[in-house]
Amino acid sequence: MYPVPGVEYYRLPVPDMTWQGELSKGEVLRQLLHTYWLYTQSQPAETWPDQLFGWLPQQFYNGGASDPAWCPSCAGPHSGRVAFGGLRPEQDIGGPRVLVHEIAHNLGAQHAWSPTQQEDAACFKAEGADIWVDPDWPYLQTPHTQEVGIDLYSNPPIVYPSSAYDVMAYCTQPWISPHTYHKIFNSPLLQPNPIAAPLTSVQPPVESGQSGVLLVSGFINPDGSVTEPEVLRLESSSFSSTAGLNPPPGDDYCLDVQAGDQTTLAHHCFDVGFADVETGLPSSEPSPFFFTLTQIDPNAAAKITVSKNDAPLLTLTPSNHAPSVTVLSPNGGETLAGPQTITWAAADADGDALFFDLLFSADQGQTWLPLAARLGQASYTVDTAQLPPTHDGLIRVIASDGFNATLDASDAPSRLGRSARLSKIVKPPINLSRPCLSQPDSACRGRQPFNPAKVSRLLS
Structure with missing residues (x-):
């Protein structure tokens, strides 16, 4: 379904995670990004996942959520790397659709126009519900795919546009329209050798002879206030590699890290949004931010400040003793x-x-x-x-x-010991440019098609 040679999708070889704390969209995205970062720290850069998707029990979260970097007005850390869903694929065919839909948001796709369930029984948009439709959606008041598709894993293998709906619509029987196909095809995350957006207004790091990583994450409230950030500082020897995961440059808020002599170690400004990517409406939930600042001496960090319009909103300093x-x-x-x-x-x-x-x-x-x-x-x-x-x-x-x-x-x-329940470890890890979800091609020959019954959970 995606415009790539194939999709390597499998469970990370870890047990189901027991959730602790608040179960809000922002907190789930923040903890998923924290987990993504922990995973990458000792893996070769060429094997880092393109996307990390977490499965929640349906009774706790119905539907899904993404974290698109292209939408500065949306709530989220704007990583473009994590998403989650509340429909278990082995229990509900909607699970694979949720996964494809939410990751497509991260890759740049927006919603197709969707009818209500009363207007089309194959769709599930409620009467009066708001959906943030792509302003460039070219097919006037229709969610259908417009062109014939080929799915060699279906019988018959023809996907007819009159009965198939764009995966970004709120409908069943998902396929992909030319419009959504090209949106994903042009995603910066799928380009050859993608280059991460640089930090904005970066001051030269202090030459201390040491390096490490400083992880800073927290929440901005809709009233503009800031929750006390969580900070994790680790020396470079703690892990074999350090991945920098930071939001795109922006103007709303700034994060500053200073040494004891007031020297700037890092300066990064970022945008904060509160819109729901599904509806486009303002959310009352706090919006998370997440930074992993590399190539600095983490032990030199003596003060972290979050500011808006050059006015400090919150300053954090370390306590006297490490645990x-x-x-x-x-x-x-x-x-x-x-x-x-x-x-x-x-x-x-x-x-x-x-x-x-x-x-x-x-x-x-x-x-x-x-x-x-x-x-x-x-x-x-x-x-x-x-x-x-x-x-x-x-x-x-x-x-x-x-x-x-x-x-x-x-x-x-x-x-x-070995167990019959053990999942097979696949190398390299999750790579959205490699088995197949639906669309067959040369990369899929001799390989098993996507089987919803084999999709495992990351979170429970």
């Missing part, structure tokens, strides 16, 4: 099978509340997979049957007090 953390179990030499509770001990001399990121390595620390993000307690139960079998398994915990961070890992490897 301590020690992995307790598994700490090496164990043989793990089935559900296992990972435990660690942590403390903070300043009395700050602590949050934890939990990771697993199947290759003795060469690469790391995120198991959970932003945990509020010092234990977490994992189904090891959903992890890669290995003799070299390690656990890593990152403890953060909201600014300072400390890491600890298992002292020695543990063994994880």
